[in-house]
Every structure is written in structure tokens, then in C-alpha cells.
Amino acid sequence: MELALILPPWPNERWKLALQLGVTHAVTTLPFHVAGGHQASNPPGVPQPVVPHDVPPPEYRPWDFMPLLLMVQRFREAGITVSVIEASPPMHRARLGLDGRDEEIEWVITLIRNMGKLGIPVWCWNWMAVINWARTSTTTPTRGGALVTSYDHELMERAGPTVYGEIPAERLWQNLEYFLKAVVPVAEEAGVQLALHPDDPPVPSLRGIARILITPEALQRALDLYPSPAHGLTFCQGTISTMGVDVPHWIRHFGRQNKVHFVHFRDVRGGPTQFVETFHDDGQTDMYEAMKAYYEIHFQGVMRPDHAPTMEGEPNTEPGYMMLGRLFAIGYMKGLREAVLKTAAASVS
Template sequence: MKQTWRWFGPDDPVTLAHVRQAGAVGVVTALHHLNDGRPWPAEEIARRKAVIEAAGLEWSVVESIVLHEAIKTRTGDYRAYIENYKSSIRAVAAAGIPTVCYNFMAITDWTRTDLDYPMPHGGTALRFDAVEFCAYDVLVLKRSGAEADYPGERIDAARRRLATMSESDIARVERNLIEWVPAREFVYDRESFRRMLDVYRDLTEEGFRENLFAFLREIVPVAEEAGIKLAIHPDDPPFPLFGLPRVVCRASDARALIGAVKSPSNGITLCTGSYGANRENDLVAMAREFAPDIHFAHLRNVRHEPDGSFHESEHLDGDIDMVGVVYELLKEERRRAEEGRADAVIPMRPDHGHVIVDDIGKKVNPGYSCIGRLKGLAELRGVMRAVERFAF
């Protein structure tokens, strides 16, 4: 697999020199300063690509060209935003970047209640606390109808939890849930978030899924003509939040999406940590079933907790059989190579990482610390070498 690294651009505390030292050969990035739905100018893409190549790396994957909420709801100026997206796809293709990762999550991006969860080794990880989330949704945000989305025992636990939380604890959870997402063009406060939820109030899961498929029916032909592989990222976490529709959570969702627009350009990002947060998902089986349509892989692990919470574990030490996933991906690469496919090598990146060693106390983008990801990439590289030597 092609070893790549998520980079948030010139302001990222992790530099391109660090990326090279980690042993990655490719960069996964976007024009984060233009992530409000406007079309990406060719000269801006060329400028970013030149910076990456000057560091001895290649721009392997775009993650992501922002999908405006108007496209997801098919309201307002959604037609103009779709045309902008097509323009950006063509511009990326003209620059020689072959893969675009995107997501179709309503309002939120990846969501965690805790960005600094203490781990036994002394570092910190990302965590989703199911009880704390319920406490915020039902008792702090006071979303209309929220009580109906949780079992009574969860709400009782949430009331007890909230009684132990200080104002600063509540502010931390609110900031993590609705204010902070890396590279988003705006943030919400409580009132603006409620107003945005109202936009989705009457949009069912079936309607939201059809909006995704309608978007794909327009975008996939453009991507195929341009030579771009589209790789949808799953919802993170892969279950309902804030009453919003979620349509990329399970193997059945991936199956439906691939079948909705049959094209070599319509595929998935196999994010093991995102899909893996849903106990229903067998990641090895998914890697095997969807192998021909996997255009990108995010490799990280999670540990489930009894109350529905989860935290991000060591890359090789969680509830996901990472060795089995890597085996299936490498087997698919060999199959593609035998077919002579140009995309035989699947780009992967070590997704997220603990804050450890010298990164403790430094400014880092949560989930994207240098040393934690370097450790994860080294471990995954070892698995790949061992599988390549002994399994084939």
C-alpha cells in the first residue's frame, strides 16, 4: 500500500519534513482555506502541489473538497454548489491527483466528547462517551424530541453524570461536539447549532440517502471522465447523533452506495476506526467484500466499552483485526496488479494517533499528533512487510 499522511497545510504543527521522516511518500490534504463550497482555482491547487513536491513528497489524495450543507439538503443554492464541486473535481484531475475522499455527514464531522482521554501509558486519546453525549443532547442542548432517541436507563445515567460536571466540564464537551472540527470553515454556538438542526428536522434517513445518490448521479460521471476515484468516508461515529440522518454506517450502506451508481470511480474509503465503532461491522469481511471498490484506507483501531462508549486504541491493539484487514487489502492489490489496473496500489494513512512522548503539552490538531501517528505507521508498515513475506 502507498503510505500517506494527513497534512492540514502550512499551519499544521506537523511539517512536511516530519512527514518524510515518518517514512510516508504521499500527502493527503486539501485547500482548507477554500473550504466553503467555492470552486478550487487551478493556480491554488498547483501552488499547494508544488510545496508538497518540493518537500520530496506527492499529493496522493484530496481530503476533502467540502460538501456544502445545501447539497446535502438540496435546498437554497445547491445547484450552484454542485457545479462548483464538479469544477473542483476537474481541476484536481488536471493537476494529476487521482483520488478524492469525501463524506456526507449532516452538519457534524467526526465527533468525540473527549479529545484528551488519559490512557494507561501516560498519553491521551480521542474518546466518545455515550452517557456524556446523551447528557449534552438531552439536558444541555435540550434538542426537541431528544428523549425519544435514548433508552430510559441512558437518560438516568446522563442525569447523574451531569450532576457531577462543572461548568467548565460542560463547556469542554460543548466545544468538542459543536465548535471544534479541524479545517472546518465555521463553528457553531448553541443557538446556531439548534437552528441548523431545524434545517434537517423533516429530512428522513431515506430522503437523505436519496440526496446522496442524487449527488453521486451528477458527480460520478464527471469524476469518471476526469479519471478521479471518489472514496466516501463513513459516518463517524457510525450511528445517529442529534437526531440527524446517517447513511454511511454499515456494510449494507456501502453496498447500496456502490450499487446506486455503478462506476469504477464510485467507491469507498475503508476507515476501520469509523466503521469499527459500530459493533455490527466486521472489518475483515468488509475489506474482503468491497475490495475492488476500496480507493483509500484509513487504518486505526477502537476499543468498545460496555455502555456504548468507545475510545481510540493503539493501532494494533483494539477490537478490530488489523492484521486481517491489511491482509485483505494486500491481497486485493495483488489481484489488481495481475489485471493490470492503474490503481493497483491502494493509498493508506495511519488515521489518528495518541498524544505521546514529546507531543504531550505541545499544540497538536487532536487526533493528528506527529509521534502517535508515526508509531502507528511504523506498526502498520511492519504488519504489511510481514504479510507480504509470509502470506503470499
């Protein structure tokens, strides 16, 4: 079990902070070529274009071999291993089953094959159509005035349907099966683990767009669509917790099947339709029991802190992803891991 941080594809102070923390595994995005070396992203909850205006030209597609190779080498030469890619080529046509989905699937296949060539073991992906993770506030005060993201479904629904209208759940299930049949065999051949992220927030519909991966049972259904050692989960503790279930129980459930390929270690207070993010030691989940469950299932992948509060002195320009809260989280996670390992060793002796 290794701890990791999400780091940008180009070196900055966060790379050095990670190394100073003793973190040598990176979760990173695709190296989109934009000004300043940073990929712009929509705020949480804003619909994504089905035909993205920023798809790179054929001569620079960040999922091709050379951009990925150069990125991996940058990390390697800094003493950091790229363990997870947590980004994708455009996939909304694939999710919605529109014309052009096969081209998008080919882009994904290219990414997976190149990850295999470069020894990047895990791809974190999701099946949230049109709207990715959603929040209705990025400035909710928490302990000591730190800022967290929060969600109120009634507020979100006031926006009304998106321009894509009503998208039924069964359409997304059918398109997911089509996608898996095309992609999982490639991942098996490439030696890459696919880590499917649950829908965040886990509500049945978001502005008319169905959300299908909103319960542990639904995640199991997705895994059963195409059984394979390569097809597993990003176990996002915060999202699972908002489902109102016992998080350690479900770690063990999926872990016994070897389906936990990657972990987002975070916590919340609340349920699917109304919740707030928290400091990692201040939520509704027993985080020690969660860490203990990963030990019990012999989890061998990486876990990273996710959605940490913005702390004093930080600008909150990347809500959930500023650095100070994640530094706290890594220390907390290291402490939990050490406690679990020493307790287990003591019980054996």
C-alpha cells in the first residue's frame, strides 16, 4: 500500500513538497499543452461540451506515446513514479452513445496501450455524462474557517435540464457495456488496471442526466458487465460515504474480489442530496477502520488524499486541491497506516 499525491504533469513546488513528505508516487493528469503548463478545467457541476472546443490537434494529442513518455521521464528524473493517470480523452459521446463514440473509444484505447508501454499501471476513469463531479459551493467554512466544497441537490436542480435533455439510466448502462467490451480486452493485453470511479454526488439524476453508479450494488453490476482482473474500481471513500453505507464493509466486499485498484481517501458529513466535505479526521467515517480494511484485503495499490480543505493563506483557486490540507492528510494517513501495521504485527507476536 503506497501513498500518493495528485501532481501536475509539469514540475512545480508541489513535486518538491511531495518528496519532502516522503511521497514518491504520483497521480497525474494528461499533459495537455496549454499556456503555463496547466490544464484548465470547468468548475465542479458545470456541464462539459459533448464536442469539446479544446480537443488537441492530431499533431499533439496528450494520450499519444511521446507526450506521455516525456511526462513520465520528467517525473522519473525527479525521483517520482507515475502510478495513476486520472484523466481521459474526451468521452462524452461514448457515454451518451452519440455519433463519434467509436473515435473517442479509439482515443481511450490509444491511451491504455501507451500506458502499458510506459509501465503506468492504473487508469482512473468515470461514467458521469455531461456533468462530472458536482458541488453547489466551494467556499463552505469548516473547522477554524478553512473552506470546503459542499452540495445541495435542491439548489442544483433549480438550474433545470441541460441542453442535452433527459438522459435515461438504461441508455448509460447500455453504453457502458459497449465501452467495456471494447476497452477491457485492450487493458488486459496492456497490463493496465481500469479503476472506475463512482458518480459524485451519488444521486439518481442530475439536471435530467441519469447517474447510474450511485450505490455499491450498482458498482457491482458495472463490474459484472465484463468480469476481468483488469476491470475494477477507484474506491472513493467520500462518495461511498455519501451513499449512506458502511465504508469499511464495502472495502472488504470489493477487496475480496480484488476489485479495489485505486483509493481516494477522504470523508464527508451528510448524504447523497446534501453533504459537506471535511478534514480527513473530522468526517462521519471511521478512518482507522477503513485503513485497517485495506490492510485486511492486502491492498497493494496507491491511495491519495482527495478533496482537502483550503487552509489559511491559500487562495482557493483550486477548491479541494490546494496543498496545505493535503499535507495534513498525508501525515494523518501515514499515522493511520503505521498504527494498523503495528497493531497487526503485535497481534501476530
